[in-house]
Amino acid sequence: MMVYNDYDLNVGERIELEVEDDNGVKTTYISQVYNVLDQNHIVIAGPIKKGKIVLLSVGQPLGVIYYRSDGCYRICAKITQRLKMDKDVYIYTIEAMGARERIQRRNYYRLGIVLPVQFRKMTESGDKNQFALHKAYTLDISGGGMRITVSKRIPIKERDLLQCHILLDDDVKLEVKGIVVRIAGANNDSDTNEIGVEFQDISNQVRDKLISFIFKQQLKFLQKGLK
Template structure:
């Protein structure tokens, strides 16, 4: 995609968000042609090999990601459809582009190895417990860790983990503790929020999430 937040190019990956009852369902799509100002031809949604019907006049949402910037969406109206051969839709943007502000809070489900260190005082001595954990999910603001040591809410820990070739070391605070009954390797999970994480490290996490999510979307897995 172009570096601005309002223009598409042919080949750009997007999402179609369609209301189904009280929920919004996401389908991967792609920009196939630029038809004019605010008008695009896009690939129609397919689920498990079957066409997901959208009708002329139906209002949908188009969502997309600007790498290192965030997630955006806008409302669009279907003004033409061709289900024969390659399923295509012609849509027109009818709403303002909105930036989804909570990109740091978006949690991405992934298992990453994390080294956790917990220092605390026993009498006059400092004790340090280190443990190898796995993330259950991660965001720019924190993560859920599967572990065995039972923490208390408010415990401060140090977490170190790698994202590709980037080593991230940050302090974190335990904000939630839950029993973990569906794993033979871990006894509990803890939700932690990062404390004073460097801006570059936070951006590395967000960029990592966007990249992984884009790969899954291109494979049609989300």
């Protein structure tokens, strides 16, 4: 496997692109390393969002974000070439503009998708056996957290710790710990609440599986849109 030595990027690796618009609003997209040209230039797959192609411009600056066992890294880069492939799929050559930096990640790309979740509350010491197991479904999910819909009959409040099992597909179930950071819907007529959960102490292996799953789902949405 080829490695982008100075920045430790691998061909085929899933990455995130952080793009800022003219109003200073940052948007995150999922992409993939398509090729390594030299120590300063790589080729990436064009980003997609909600099954639609996102066009970027030559000269546009962006941040390339990826994960390693010791943390999360960003490379500042700019687009130097855009090439159209088959079926309106684009690839981009980007040039690194400086050394990589280690960052504390706050914003992740969120995929709107319904996935089954089982969860129970837990204590700060990790004790969970005293709490009942409940079912929920995701409204969206990212490498940093998820939004789930939960029956109002289930007693839950902000800052509660949760042990969650997320079923990504038929044979992949992820176990994550999360903290409730937001509850919405308490004042409406629905019998469910929307719960914002921020993942806690998530391993890079689990986060990589999540990001890989999100990327593959985006490709599926894109392929359906092109048919």
